[in-house]
Amino acid sequence: MQSEENKLSMEKNKKRRLKTPAQLTALENFYNDHKYLTEEMKSELAEELELTEKQISGWFCHRRLKDKKLMNDEVGANGRQDRSSGVIQDRGSGLVQDSCGSTKHGDYRYLDPKEVESHGLYNHEFSAADMTYAQRNNHHYAENDSATDNTSSESCSSLQDRLLPQGQDQYDMEPSSHLMPNGSLPPLNPKGANNMGYKPSGYLKVKGEIEHVAITAVKKQLGNHFQEDGPLLSVEFDTIPPGAFEGQIADLANEGYYAANPALPNSPEVSAAKKQSSGSRYDSYFTKLRSQDSHKEGSDFGSLHGPDLQDKKPHKHINQRASFHSFTNHLPHKNSSLDLYVDSTGEASAYNGAKNHRMGTKHGFEGMRSDSASNPSDHYEENAVAVKQIDSLLHLYNNINLKNVQKSEYVKSKPSNLVHKSQIYLNAEEKGLTKRMAKEEKFNGDRKLKKQYHDPDGIKVLSNEKMVAKRAKVDPFQQYDVKQTPVSDLEPRKVQRSAAEMPSSFSEDETAETSSSVD
DNA sequence: TTGTGTTTTATTGCCTCC
C-alpha cells in the first residue's frame, strides 16, 4: 500500500527525488556484486527499496556510467606512466600497440568491445596490480568465471565443484601452458576455454580469457618464484630490513601498478605478498588487521611497512577489495549484515575508493555533523532504520544469490562482470586516490582525531553507532527514539554517499578465502 | 548569502540482441 502510494507520488512528482541513504547503501552494495540486474533482482530490489523498477534500472545504468567515467578519469590522470609492464597492460586491455604507438585490435578481435569495456578494459585499464590481485584471488575468480556472477564463494561453490574438478583452479592447473614457447602470452582465444570441459559462453567466456591471460602474465613475471601447487607466492625471502623500501614506497605511492612491475622485484607489494603467502604470517597479518582493525586506519601497517604510506596506499588497497564482499558473505561466522556498516574509517561507503575517500569525508562526517546539528534524532532514526533495512536487504540479496546459483539459465545467459569489474575499478580508482590524498589529508587528520576521540579503544562498532556518537558530540544530551520507518520515508540523504561508499577494511571473507587457499 | 562547480537523478535517443 505504502509502497504503491510512494511510487505514485513519485511519479506524480516529476521533480527528481534523491535516494535515501538506506536506498543508496542497498543499491551500492547490490551493485558491488551485481553490475547488471535480472528482472527478478530488479523487481525485488524495487519492492524492497520502494522504488520503481525503472528507477532501479536507471540507477544501475548511471552507476555503471559513473564507474566508467571514473575509470576514464583515472586513466587519463595517470597517463601511461604505469604501463611499464606493457605486456600485461596491453594483453589485458585487449588492445595491441603497434610500433607507431597507435592502438588497434590485434589478436583480440574475438573480444566484443562492449564486453571488454564492461570489464573496465575499455580504456586500456587492466593494471598489473589488478592482475596481481586477480592472481592472488584467482580461486575466487575461477568461481566467478566458471559458475556465476554470484560473488559468494559459498553459494557458488557447488557450481564450481561441478565445473572445476576437485576444486582445482582452472588457471592454476597449467599456467605455464598458457605461455608461448618464447615465454610470451598467447593471444586470446575464446576457444581456449574448452580445456576443462567447461565452456563458458559469451560474456563469461571473454571474462575467463582475460583473467586467464592476466593471471598467466603475473605468474610469468613471478617466474620461478611462483609455485604452481603451493601457496601463492610461496617463496621464502630474506628478512627485509626495516625501512629498506621506504624510499621506494614513497615513490610508489603515486603508482598503482607497481605490484607486477618486473622492474621492482623488491617492491613492497611483493614483500607484502611474500608475507602474505605463507599461511601463518598471512593469517596473523590479517588477523591482526581484523582485530585491531578497521578503525585504526593504517596504524597497523606502520609496523609492517612504514609510517605514512601505510596509512594510505596499502590500506586503501585492502579497503577497496573488501567492500564488495560486504554483501557476499554467506558464511555464518563471518561478517554479519551489520558489518556492512563497519569500515576502517568510520564512514560508511562502498567500493569507490578514490571517490569515497572524498565522499566519506565530506558526507560521512561533515555532512553528518551538520545533519546532526539540524536534526539529530531524525538522523539517528534514519540510520537505525537503515540498519534494519540493510539487514532486510541482505536477506533479499542472499535469496537472490541463492536463486541465481540455482538458475543455471541465468548463469549462462546473463552477462556479468561483477567482482572482476569491481576489482578493476577499485584498483583504478585506487590509483587516482593518491592524487586526492593531499587534498583529503586535512579531512583525514581531522577525521582520525575525531574517530579516536569517539572510539579510543578501537572497538568495532557500527558506523551508525559512530554516527550517533558523532552526533552525540554535537548534541550529547539528545535522547533517541528509534522507530521503524519505511525506507522511502527516510529523510532524503544528507549523507547520501557515506553509507554506500565505505572504504572498508579487508573483509573477513577475503581473509578466510585467502587463508583457505593457502591451506 | 551567493555564485560556482560537482554529483545525482531523470529523460531521451540510438544501438544491439533475441
Next chain:
DNA sequence: GGAGGCAATAAAACACAA
C-alpha cells in the same frame, strides 16, 4: 519489434569558497 544497455543531456540537489 521489444527489451536492455549506453551515451548525451538537462535539471535538481548539494558542496564549497568568496
